Ligand code: MG
């Protein structure tokens with residue numbers, strides 16, 4: 001019974017996600033959905049990415065959070081249009097929330113929409129938003145067991161950003177085995193080793209993303 005209820009919710013979500021996707025494509029807009037644990041550094045990665053890309057691309061950001069608008073205020077300081085979604089307790093964004101937030105943007109004037117999902121490794125990946133790319137952010141301070149424990153996120157993502165690599169020596173993480181585990185789940189995934197704090201690796205990730213934006217524009 002419970003399974004049926006969940007299936008119903010997900011297929012309703014998929015219908016709205018498909019409408020979002022159509023809208024994005026109509027505007028030639030690339031949309032990414034960034035997911036990861038609380039504290040993985042999603043917002044910091046985003047801030048550094050904006051600093052690199054905002055000079056050449058027209059960006060917009062949707063910030064998902066359960067209650068606060070702290071992250072949205074951080075993004076605002078980088079001069080990018082940002083819309084906050086407070087889920088009011090829900091632990092993920094859904095397509096309907098995004099559809100509503102889109103009304104506040106002039107999508108024709110934007111080329112890249114970045115959605116930061118609620119910090120959670122489980123259900124955000126189950127709710128399509130109509131995005132082109134799912135991006136996982138994983139920090140090495142979380143240990144190296146997350147890919148095997150939460151494989152769906154890594155299976156569905158086109159890229160994973162391994163953040164906080166500047167702290168590698170202070171952890172027991174074996175980077176090679178972490179990457180091997182990720183590739184066991186998804187052999188096509190792009191892996192970026194970055195430190196949003198020091199800026200290491202952010203350029204490679206931003207260049208890859210910029211390339212995806214250009215491919216979508218056609
Ligand atoms: Mg955040």
Ligand code: ZN
Pocket residue numbers: 090091092120123124
């Ligand atoms: Zn959830």
